[in-house]
Amino acid sequence: MKPFTTLTGIAAPLPKANVDTDQIIPARFLKAITRSGFGKNLFANFRYREDGSENPDFVLNQEPYRKAEILIAFENFGCGSSREHAPWALLDFGIRCIIAPDFADIFHNNCFKNGILPVKLPREICEKLMDDARMGGNARLTVDLERQVVVRPNGEEIPFQVDPLRRHLLLNGLDDIGQTLQHAPAIDAFEAKQRAAQPWLYA
Amino acid sequence: MAMSGQQPRTLFDKIWDAHVVETLPDGTALLYIDLHLTHEVTTPQAFDGLRAAGRKVRRPDATLAVVDHNIATDESRRTGIVDPESRLQVETLEKNVKEFGVPYIPLLDERQGIVHVIGPELGRSLPGMTIVCGDSHTSTHGAMGALAFGIGTSEVEHVLATQTLLQKPAKNMRVLVEGNLAFGCTAKDIILAIIGKIGTAGGTGHVIEYAGDTIRALDMAGRMTVCNMSIEAGARAGMIAPDETTFEYIRRTPYGPKGEMFDRAVAWWRTLPSDPGARFDKEVRLAAHDIAPQMTWGTNPEAVLPITGTVPNPEDEPDEAKRAQMRRMLEYMGLTPGQRLTDLKVDVVFIGSCTNSRIEDIRAAAAIAKGRKVAEGVRAMVVPGSGLVKKQAEAEGLDRILREAGFEWREAGCSMCLGMNPDKLTPGQRCASTSNRNFEGRQGPGGRTHLVSPAMAAAAAIAGHFADVRDYQPKEALS
Numbered sequence: 113m114k115p116f117t118t119l120t121g122i123a124a125p126l127p128k129a130n131v132d133t134d135q136i137i138p139a140r141f142l143k144a145i146t147r148s149g150f151g152k153n154l155f156a157n158f159r160y161r162e163d164g165s166e167n168p169d170f171v172l173n174q175e176p177y178r179k180a181e182i183l184i185a186f187e188n189f190g191c192g193s194s195r196e197h198a199p200w201a202l203l204d205f206g207i208r209c210i211i212a213p214d215f216a217d218i219f220h221n222n223c224f225k226n227g228i229l230p231v232k233l234p235r236e237i238c239e240k241l242m243d244d245a246r247m248g249g250n251a252r253l254t255v256d257l258e259r260q261v262v263v264r265p266n267g268e269e270i271p272f273q274v275d276p277l278r279r280h281l282l283l284n285g286l287d288d289i290g291q292t293l294q295h296a297p298a299i300d301a302f303e304a305k306q307r308a309a310q311p312w313l314y315a
Numbered sequence: 316m317a318m319s320g321q322q323p324r325t326l327f328d329k330i331w332d333a334h335v336v337e338t339l340p341d342g343t344a345l346l347y348i349d350l351h352l353t354h355e356v357t358t359p360q361a362f363d364g365l366r367a368a369g370r371k372v373r374r375p376d377a378t379l380a381v382v383d384h385n386i387a388t389d390e391s392r393r394t395g396i397v398d399p400e401s402r403l404q405v406e407t408l409e410k411n412v413k414e415f416g417v418p419y420i421p422l423l424d425e426r427q428g429i430v431h432v433i434g435p436e437l438g439r440s441l442p443g444m445t446i447v448c449g450d451s452h453t454s455t456h457g458a459m460g461a462l463a464f465g466i467g468t469s470e471v472e473h474v475l476a477t478q479t480l481l482q483k484p485a486k487n488m489r490v491l492v493e494g495n496l497a498f499g500c501t502a503k504d505i506i507l508a509i510i511g512k513i514g515t516a517g518g519t520g521h522v523i524e525y526a527g528d529t530i531r532a533l534d535m536a537g538r539m540t541v542c543n544m545s546i547e548a549g550a551r552a553g554m555i556a557p558d559e560t561t562f563e564y565i566r567r568t569p570y571g572p573k574g575e576m577f578d579r580a581v582a583w584w585r586t587l588p589s590d591p592g593a594r595f596d597k598e599v600r601l602a603a604h605d606i607a608p609q610m611t612w613g614t615n616p617e618a619v620l621p622i623t624g625t626v627p628n629p630e631d632e633p634d635e636a637k638r639a640q641m642r643r644m645l646e647y648m649g650l651t652p653g654q655r656l657t658d659l660k661v662d663v664v665f666i667g668s669c670t671n672s673r674i675e676d677i678r679a680a681a682a683i684a685k686g687r688k689v690a691e692g693v694r695a696m697v698v699p700g701s702g703l704v705k706k707q708a709e710a711e712g713l714d715r716i717l718r719e720a721g722f723e724w725r726e727a728g729c730s731m732c733l734g735m736n737p738d739k740l741t742p743g744q745r746c747a748s749t750s751n752r753n754f755e756g757r758q759g760p761g762g763r764t765h766l767v768s769p770a771m772a773a774a775a776a777i778a779g780h781f782a783d784v785r786d787y788q789p790k791e792a793l794s
Binding site for chain 1: 336337339341343345347349356357359360363364368370373376377384385398400401403404407441443444449450451453464465466467468469470472473476477478479481483515516519520546549551572576577579580583615636640733734735739742752754755756757760761
């Protein structure tokens, strides 16, 4: 996983609440067996018209947002299906940070596993950042995970909270399976105890 | 394992405490997973990760694989999967389960079905367990008195390799439903009414325990319907305390514990219900007699109304962002403010999905369909949740009743719930669906989904428009 330290880039405004993972990537595009290539179908039902041509009204089809690395949205972002194809599609498109008032739990988890930073900020701040994003290419945002601040184009710094363990894993690009396997003796001991107490759980 | 005796604990607390392998310094728990259900869509990248790192599946005996999302639900499944990408995904699962020694139920096995139907039905999903699956509707298994939740593919890989997950504890929320359910109302109406009340993010960060005498009176299928849609309220999981109804259900399953082992298990399961005085961070109460048959009108499950309602007017909504969202919903759904819900014509009726495809659901639909006919121009389909449900329904003659009424009788699978297999809506089609999500494009691009109970869906099929099931009671007894 690619570490996330500091990101300065174009932010795309998506002023919607309840952006569900079916919107982020519809189920008919979940048939691939690798993690790559989902970016072209990110927001497919909005980005493309029925004949397959681009919908010029959708923000990610407009300059400079085709190169957006940050997405600003409203409440309950990523609700619905657990599909990790949603963060894979965002990442493949180039989005590495999403800022919203809150996120659905599974999507929030999935972001961290893929080097995407979800930043929770109050609605009124998201509205200010939405206005910044609407200014386009002249208004880059900086998201500094080390210092836990978002820097607006006018230089104002907005602090944000993030779980310390997740911050550590993200800053260092660490795979948490390797970390967990260091606890193998504790897992062995748990299983031995559980097998004795609840043998029906063991075939 | 934390011992009781001091603080009263909730059902969730007890299962959580019994599965903490270790607590890391920051409070994150390494949580042991008792059952890992897997399917073709969210696993290929996880098995690839294991292969790349030279890792094995730690407990194949605690893992079960089945195909459900991608497959056709007509006879074509017997001659091979037509869509090349779907076929590759299914073949990839078959290759992976073989290589990693994971038990697998193949497409043409009579036990095949939707992962959230077969887990409980086979007796694999049990009270007190931690259960995960790369699918958000894993919350269904909470009906057994288990802690069951959906995970992403990276976490699937983590569980395959370590049989654990890194988790922060959730908060406790209790939804109490009390009193007798009114005539014509079902578990589906209860959960839709709950989501209508608390909203699509009402449960975020929480595990919901459904309690109260209305919930206690539900059969296991009804409890599964309720827990299934917990994720639609944003909750991490939904659960219902195990009781005699649960134990009797498990006693009849093929792979549940038997004999002395069953008695030992029941003794432990009886200790699981929330202690009197256990603390909940949030509590919501509903009176069952206030719940009427429900129907969603918008594009998320909180946009729901009693069937007697009319399409709301966005201009009555004071909040500007919500007003804009409502306008968009009406535009997408092709609705006008003030329209009566019962005036909306249906093109397609879908009875199925992990929410409502169990034998009880099919009986409810057949009871309405018996002696009646599907309205002209309506395509109505019934998709049993598993091969075993299908077999049971056929043994009861329900397939014949439904076919005679003009319903299609299909093979088991996820079908038209999610628009990734051949069963899809076409743009503009309006569907009465017993599934769980009415999102834009969920059942196919441009499709318009209204969520209802199986009986309400059957009534819509007969009427040709949405109808109040209370006006469509069974003409004849089922047998």
